[in-house]
Amino acid sequence: MRILGISAFHRDSAAALLVDGVPVAAAQEEHFTGKLGEWSFPRRAIRSCLDEAGVQARDLDRIVFYEKPLRKFERILAMQLGAFPRSAKTFSSSMFLWLGDRLWMKNRIIEELEVPDERISFVEHQRAHAAASYFTSPFEEAAILSIDDMGEWATTLLARGAGNEIESLREVHFPHSLGLWYSAFAQYLGFEPGADEGLLEELAKQGTPSSLDKVRQTLSACGEEGGFQVHSEHFRFQHDASRLYSQGLIDLLGPARAPGSPIAEGPEDTRCCDLAASVQAVLEERVLALAEELHRHVPSSKLCLSGEVARNRSLVRHLRTDGPFEQIYLPPSPGEPGAALGAALEYSCSIAGEPRAFTQEVAAIGGKLAASPEDGAVSLSKAEIPTLIAARLAKGEHVAWVRGGVELGDRSWSARLLLARADKEDALGGLLETVQNRVPCAPCRVAVPAARLKDHFEVPDGVEHALRFAHLELKPLEGQAQLSKLAAADGRVWVQAIDQRYDPQLCQVLESMGAEGGLPIAAMTDFHLRGRPLVRSEADAVEAFQRSRLDALFVEERLYERKA
Template sequence: MYILGISAYYHDSSVAIIKNEHIIAAVQEERFTRIKHDSNFPSQSIKYCLNEAGITLDEIDYIAFYDKPFIKFERLLETYLTEAPKGFKSFLMAIPIWLKEKLFLKETLAREFTLLFEELNPKKNEKEFKAFKKRVIEKFMFSEHHQSHAASAFYPSPYEEAAILTIDGVGEWTTTSIAYGKANNIKFLKEIHFPHSLGLLYSAFTYYTGFKVNSGEYKLMGLAPYGKPIYSDLIKEHLIHIKDDGSFKLDMSYFNYTSGLTMTSNKFHKLFGGKPRESESEITQKEMDLAASIQNVTEELVIKLANYAKKLTGAKNLCLAGGVALNCVSNGKILKENIFENIWIQPAAGDAGGSLGTAYCAYYQELNNPRTINLNELDKMQGSYLGPKFSNEEIKSYLDKVNAVYEFINNEDILIDKISTQLASQKVIGWHCGRMEFGPRSLGNRSILGDARSSKMQSIMNLKIKYRESFRPFAPSVLREKVNEWYDLNTHSPYMLFVALVKKEKCYKMTTEEKNLFGIEKLNIQRSIIPAVTHIDYSARIQTVHKETNPRYHKLISNFEEKTGCATIVNTSFNVRGEPIVCTPEDSYRCFMRTQMDILVIENFIIYKQNQPKYYNKENWHNEFKLD
């Protein structure tokens, strides 16, 4: 049985395809269109998934969608009516789109699938196209938004039973839910409804501090250690009332997202002493303290919710999904509290993961198929390596087309030895190998790699390669078997979703003068023997690398350790600011040539920057390199 899951029309459109319980492929549309957070119908993702499965559109048994549009429309209408006459401008912008595309989603999807069918079958006639449209409508299934999230967290997990905590902005009505999963069933126990939303509260501060909502939240999280949580009490006194069980209510007079086109109201601005920071303007101590404060409140609330989920379910395992589950600092705090014996987080925890969740909802809940657990697997996600892979023939064809100069090395051991040597000499490596990752994190297949021991690596990568804010930390990849030697983490973290402290014996003590520094001044303090991945609070967002799911990446880090004694390297996503993570060899070569990376590896090809025909002055690479 083949089930195609779709998440679309809000942000981060994606597609997943499963064959019975097995995930064949999962991918975000942005990786093909190169439009970050692309929300359009994911036609290219569907074509890729069909190709990976080796089937046609007609061979799909069911098509599942990740939320229920009528319930969401009900919420929008009710909210606008409650707020009237406020929000009329927002109403006029939203309703036509809903009436044209989103409300009658079954018809919209049928039309899009029929167009795709016509594209893939150009020799068929109008009668056959109409017959297909009728067939495809009968295959549609719809899950509720939080049901899709919960399913994406529980069903691929390695647990027979678990508490499931889902926290995001909003789906139809639900913003936070606690459920209990056992075998093939998920039962929802508690919900918090719109407009009361932890995700939207965090996004309000994202907006107020000058970052982009739905993409800048991780910047706010990274900024938090530079500040002090001096506004935490103010937030809890005015913006949010939190109960002991983790339930909460927002004072909506401080927010504008229910009726306006902004997140925060004038009352919010008055409370915090001014208008929102202009995007790209200087980040001040105020923004750092606001980031620290909302992060502090978020952690307190998430821990209360986790405790209550434990009390409600009695489960020893916890599964997490929803956009807030990407807050790896909060996840690390739950882990440290020892509320549950085990925690598993969906690597595509945001809306992209809804495509996989809804496919599993259809298979297990709607069709009542049994669920099996393989105790020899980490989980069903296969390391989240679920996207496209390219052959050496395809890569060579592209590189020859653009006259790239490359070295082809068929022997993997020789290639690994060469690249680990270059890493040890502090070269920056673009690493494109194997299947692309599903979710927002690069996990060693579409990554930019560097030497974690380098005191200059964070600055080089932020300013000359990623073209992003200097305060942003970088994550380490570490051999799973060596994680306890380097980090205060007692579990595996294959999806880079836990933050933990660097081991004390690897750290340096700060001087009195260093302790008295404020804000961005803290950035230049060398805190450990791996400064490139040690954040200013001595923490790191850790990826454990497993031989079972990524043998080549594991071998690279092992070889690097043999040369240096260091079992951890820098791993950041292979992209520049404002662009999606690379997918194809073309994407990787373009990104490589536009930045100050030194070396690019694409499967068995090594490409040195200084040998390329389009080699420019370093300051001009990102401006001048163009390909027709």
């Protein structure tokens, strides 16, 4: 059975193709258009998936969209009416968009793919997220928690996964959304909502949660244990997606930080850091309460986490250390792009009743590099590449490494990497600066062989899956002075465990660095220029390399060096 999953029209549109329950291709539209956060119909991504599998659109058995448009329209209409007359400005634009385009998603898919309408299905948005996590996990049973910004009505889903089935247990409905609540604070603090929530998380590490009482006035517990409500007087996202917070929040917390203004060390920045720390702490309180409630319904030791909020690494750490679950799994892309795969898996397992046939061990799904040698390429043998990279890193160079198809999401775990020596002064900042100009607070991670992790970091049990896809931060062991330099303000380092079974080449690079007396650890981030998506093709990679200050670029079995 060939099932195509599609996500679109919110952010990060993507497509994923399943053949007999196994994902064979997945692609994200922004990698083709070059526009970060591309949300339009993913026709290039679909074409790429179909080409890779050698399948025509007419051969697809099912096309599955990752939300139910009629139910979402019902929610939008209800919210617009409920906000009357404040919604006067937004009503006509949102209704125009929906009545003119979004509501007719089935027709759009028919028009784009030329398939009969009986082959088109729709699944619930939060269930697509849940499926992206549970059906790619190694667990036969687990509790499932999807915490997102929006979908149809549900913004949060508590569910049980058992064998081939996901059973929805409880939901939280719009406008009570942890994702939008967090995004509203990101916007209040001058970041771009829907894109820069990670910067709010980083800012939080530099502050102390001194405004907890005020922040709790915007989000409080209610009803059944674990339930919460967002207090609407402080927000506008119920009816207006362009400005998420209202005058009520300014009255409560003071003036908002000017967008894009630099973060320096002054009293105003201290206030912002403390507020960010308070927001992060209240988020963690609410999610821990949800996890406790979920555990009462599903007394499993395993948790599958998904949704946009699951990208928050501090939250994942608290869930593991302070929550009731002993093992946590997150898919590589727990947000919107991963939901395209989730939609296909949800249809395959929950609706069509196909058996589960997949565990996600590596982040990339299928995908070949669009490779053609550019000017200045030097051919190499595959075997010598890890040694060459290690030697360059040992010399203090910044190296880009491009292999295979690009992963879904805005991070790369192995296919589009930038590497530097971790024991260099300001290793992480220096690496970011080569490609992106430095963004204040922008995080950078380190790659460590999974087998060596406990030699350098305090590693809680049950996080091996989360560490494989870099969803956690760890504290260096006592005496690891070099690693402490890589830590954020909270003393933790963002870590990706590199498993010998799944990425032997990168493991070899790290082990070679260790063998020469250095740390078997590399500073690592994703290969893209600032404001751009991950590079996709060899041409993209060479172009980004030329516009960067990187020293060398390895693309499959070719090397590009910076000309003097």
